[in-house]
Amino acid sequence: MRINGVTIADTFAEAFTMRVARIVITGRTAKWAREAAIKLTGFATSVIGCKCEAGIERELPPADTPDGRPGISVLFFTMDKQSLPEQLIVRLGQTVLTCPTTACFDGLPDVPDRLTVGKALRVFGDGFQASKVIGGKRYWRLPVMEGEFLIEETFGMLKGVGGGNFLILAEDADAALAAAEAAVDAMTSLPGVILPFPGGVVRSGSKVGSKRYKNMVATTNDPFDPTLRAITESEVPKGVNSVLEIVLDGTDAPSIAAAMRAGIPAACRPGITTITAANFGGKLGPHHFHLRKILA
Amino acid sequence: MSEIVTLSLAERPAQVLIADCIAADRFAGLDAKAIAELPVIHGGRPETLGTFFKVRGGRSGVVRVEGELTRVAAIGAGMAGGELTIDGSVGRDLGLAMSGGRIDVRGHAGDNVGGARPGAARGMTGGEIIVRGNVGDEAGARMRRGMIAMTGNGGRGTGVGMIAGSVVVLGKTGPGAGRFLKRGSIVALGPIDRPATFRYACTYRPPHVGLLLRYLRSRAGVAVADRYVAGRYERYSGDLAEVGKGEILQWVGE
Numbered sequence: 001m002r003i004n005g006v007t008i009a010d011t012f013a014e015a016f017t018m019r020v021a022r023i024v025i026t027g028r029t030a031k032w033a034r035e036a037a038i039k040l041t042g043f044a045t046s047v048i049g050c051k052c053e054a055g056i057e058r059e060l061p062p063a064d065t066p067d068g069r070p071g072i073s074v075l076f077f078t079m080d081k082q083s084l085p086e087q088l089i090v091r092l093g094q095t096v097l098t099c100p101t102t103a104c105f106d107g108l109p110d111v112p113d114r115l116t117v118g119k120a121l122r123v124f125g126d127g128f129q130a131s132k133v134i135g136g137k138r139y140w141r142l143p144v145m146e147g148e149f150l151i152e153e154t155f156g157m158l159k160g161v162g163g164g165n166f167l168i169l170a171e172d173a174d175a176a177l178a179a180a181e182a183a184v185d186a187m188t189s190l191p192g193v194i195l196p197f198p199g200g201v202v203r204s205g206s207k208v209g210s211k212r213y214k215n216m217v218a219t220t221n222d223p224f225d226p227t228l229r230a231i232t233e234s235e236v237p238k239g240v241n242s243v244l245e246i247v248l249d250g251t252d253a254p255s256i257a258a259a260m261r262a263g264i265p266a267a268c269r270p271g272i273t274t275i276t277a278a279n280f281g282g283k284l285g286p287h288h289f290h291l292r293k294i295l296a
Numbered sequence: 297m298s299e300i301v302t303l304s305l306a307e308r309p310a311q312v313l314i315a316d317c318i319a320a321d322r323f324a325g326l327d328a329k330a331i332a333e334l335p336v337i338h339g340g341r342p343e344t345l346g347t348f349f350k351v352r353g354g355r356s357g358v359v360r361v362e363g364e365l366t367r368v369a370a371i372g373a374g375m376a377g378g379e380l381t382i383d384g385s386v387g388r389d390l391g392l393a394m395s396g397g398r399i400d401v402r403g404h405a406g407d408n409v410g411g412a413r414p415g416a417a418r419g420m421t422g423g424e425i426i427v428r429g430n431v432g433d434e435a436g437a438r439m440r441r442g443m444i445a446m447t448g449n450g451g452r453g454t455g456v457g458m459i460a461g462s463v464v465v466l467g468k469t470g471p472g473a474g475r476f477l478k479r480g481s482i483v484a485l486g487p488i489d490r491p492a493t494f495r496y497a498c499t500y501r502p503p504h505v506g507l508l509l510r511y512l513r514s515r516a517g518v519a520v521a522d523r524y525v526a527g528r529y530e531r532y533s534g535d536l537a538e539v540g541k542g543e544i545l546q547w548v549g550e
Contacts, residue, residue, distance in 0.1 A: 067507050068525065103503050130479065130541070132462065132504045133441065135511045141504055150503035 001292045006268035006275060008291050013165045013260070013277035016285030018047075018077040019084045020160030020251055021115065022057070022107030025096055030059065030070035036099035037072040040091055044076075045197045046247075048206070048218050052087040053077040053162060053249050055194030066105045067150075073107055075194045077162050077249045084157055085115040093121050097142070097149050104149075108156030109137070118151040161287050164248035164256035167205070167224065167276045168267050173242040175271025177201075180244045186266035192255030193248055202245040205278060221278070240273055253287050257294050264295060298353030301331065305363025305384075306350045311339030312387065313348060316370035320359045320378025320397050327354035357397075366406070372399045375423065388432060394442070395422045400516065407432035407451065410444045418459065420444075426516050433470070436463040439480070445512055447519075455482045458542060462508060466520070477535045477542035483508070484546045485524050494534030494544055502529055502545055523550045 001008040023040070027033035037056050044054035057073040065071035076091075078084040096104050104118070122129045122140040130141045131153070138153040168183070170176035184200035187193065195201075206218035213219070222228050223235040224243045236243065246263060250256040264275050277291055301323045317334035326334075331354060332346025345351070348368075349361075357378030361371065365386045372380050373392035380399045388406035391399050393413050405427045411434055412419035419439040430448035438457040449467035456472065458480035469488035482488075483505055509525045512518040529545040 066510075067503060068510055128541075132481070132508070134443075134504070134508050135515060139504060139507070141502075147498075147500040148503055150507070 001295065003265050003275075003295070004268040006272045008264070008295060009274055009276035010292055011277050012279050012291065013163075013289040014279035014282065014284050015161050015163040015165075015253075015256065015287035015289065017287070018053070018079055018160045018162035018249065019081055020158050020249070021076045021084060021088060021155050022251070023074040023076060023088070023092070023096075023155065024060065024065060024071050024105040024107045025074065026060075026065045026067050026069040026071040026103050026105070027099070028069065028101035030072075032099060032101045033070050033072045034059075036096045036102045037074050039095035039099065041074055041076075041196075042095075044091075045202075047077070047079050047162070051078065051083060052091075053194075053196040054091075055196045055249070057194055058189040058191070067103055069103075075160075075192075075249065075251065077160055077194075077196075079162075081157070085117055085120070088115065088117045088155065089120045092117060092151070093124065097121065097124065097144070097151075100146055102149070104151040106137075106152045106155040108158060111156030111158055113157045114154040115157050116153065117155050118153040121151060122153075158251055160249065160251050161253050161256055162249045163285060164250060164260065164287070164289055165205075165278050166246055166260060166264055166267075166291065167278060168244045168246070168272060169237065169240045169274040169276065170242045170244070171239060171271045171273060175269070176242040176244045179267040179269045179272045180246060182269060183246055183263035183267040187246075187248070187259045187263040190255070190259045190262060192251040193259040194250075195246060196249055197247055200246060202247055205243070205245040208280065208284075224278075235276075237274060245278070253289075256287075257289055260289060260291075260294050264291065298356050300358045300360055301328075301351070301353040301356045303331075303345075303349040303351055303359070303361045305348060305361075305365060305368075307348050308364060309338055309348055309367045311367070313338045313343075313368045314370050315345065315348075315368050316373035316389075316392070317345055318359070318361060318371045318380070319373065319375035319394075320357050320380040321376045323359050324355060324357040324378060328352065330354070366404075369406070372397075372425075375399070377423075385429065390427075391420055391423070391425045391444075393418070394420045394425075398424045399426070401425075401427040401429065403427075404429035404448065405431045405435075405446075407434055408437060409435040409446075410439050410442065411435070411437035412439075420461070424516075426512070426518065428518070430467070436461065439463075443508070445516075445518065449486075455480065458482075464508065464512065466518075474542065474544050475535060476538050478539045479541045481542065482544045483529075484544060485520075486547075488544065488546055490532055490544055490546075491535065493537045494532040495536060497531040497533050497543075499528055499530050499548060501526065502531070505529060505545060526550070 060071035210216035385403035410420040433451035
């Protein structure tokens with residue numbers, strides 16, 4: 001298969017099951033909602049080192065938020081049930097609670113599996129906190145120096161999908177970056193998907209484990225490192241001098257497939273030779289995104 | 297089973313009619329005949345609901361009551377769920393000690409809306425009461441949880457002895473509001489006569505008030521202007537003669 005002269009490899013991206021929560025942050029202005037969201041999703045690129053993956057899903061107009069103010073929707077992923085509330089409590093407490101004018105709402109209200117995140121954060125109020133039940137949902141009001149911070153008592157948790165990906169193989173680094181940016185632009189704000197890495201792009205894709213260091217859980221993906229083509233079992237084709245990866249996490253597999261369907265054609269630009277994907281032979285996760293099937 | 301149970305007042309009671317059997321959740325398991333046979337008290341004498349109301353439908357938690365009901369007391373008493381709509385004005389003790397569900401009055405309501413039974417420590421413990429008109433004295437007396445909203449004026453002693461919950465008054469709130477209030481919120485969009493045992497804290501935009509008013513607007517169709525939803529409120533803590541963790545929030549402007 002070829003798109004705009006770019007070869008689509010006959011392979012699949014392998015993804016795994018994660019736990020996901022959707023956080024809706026509102027603020028007096030879109031700027032302050034975004035400030036909180038940026039801090040909340042900072043240092044949340046990969047569970048390998050950050051224990052969670054997070055990103056901005058989309059901006060929400062006032063009509064789409066619970067309190068009628070500008071908002072940001074954030075998706076938050078961890079590998080297991082236990083660590084999701086732990087990460088949310090720590091991060092919301094240090095980033096959204098501290099941010100002027102913000103309030104924090106659950107973005108998965110119909111999900112039965114509930115995390116008592118707001119209930120845990122209420123103790124910052126030191127006994128002066130108060131709760132309100134509005135429309136069957138309990139909210140906590142925490143007195144803060146600015147006024148009050150409002151947070152929903154519980155947040156929904158779903159089984160999501162992490163690790164959707166595709167690799168952009170380019171003749172040079174500039175072409176790779178331009179293609180990656182185009183792909184990110186095409187995928188940004190699609191519902192149910194985030195791109196957790198900086199600008200949505202990864203330059204340091206990893207393989208599982210290490211050939212040399214026993215304590216390393218992930219090391220450089222040497223088969224796709226152009227500089228190592230001469231000394232490893234390289235998968236970098238002739239004429240390729242730079243590779244960038246797009247990683248996608250989603251609330252479900254169809255959301256990731258839809259984003260890949262939008263992003264891959266956008267990346268098929270001059271200077272790109274091949275689009276491929278990372279997998280581990282089907283041993284890592286149950287979700288397989290076959291590039292040619294998605295694009296067919 | 298019908299989609300809705302409708303009670304139409306067929307004979308206006310000559311004296312106070314205590315109809316505490318009218319509750320949406322109670323009707324969910326009864327047919328029209330059984331509903332008509334429910335006991336009421338008229339002028340101190342036992343009667344049946346069917347003596348005064350024409351009953352249509354049965355086995356539904358959605359109930360509509362029609363007629364001039366100012367002499368009918370205790371509608372929705374102890375209600376735990378369902379939806380009860382009242383087309384007309386009602387008497388006292390509406391939603392007395394209710395614990396769930398929603399009562400929507402398209403008219404005025406008498407005293408002790410959502411209040412407590414005589415001698416009881418707690419009034420309503422859950423649910424919502426919306427009155428599209430004025431309400432008598434002591435609405436929300438000793439309420440523990442839930443929400444009462446009135447588009448008109450509140451009488452004397454609104455929220456007296458509240459333990460928690462919210463009372464929203466879109467009109468004028470009478471004197472003595474919030475006396476002996478432990479926790480809970482009285483949100484006054486109009487003028488309010490505060491007791492001396494409430495102390496001014498600050499003027500701010502309480503985020504939960506915006507949420508609450510938006511909920512009233514979207515869920516119940518109550519016309520609440522944007523200036524109230526996003527407005528500034530003076531916060532008065534009280535009742536300082538009690539634990540003082542309650543509040544009167546008075547709207548002061550945009």
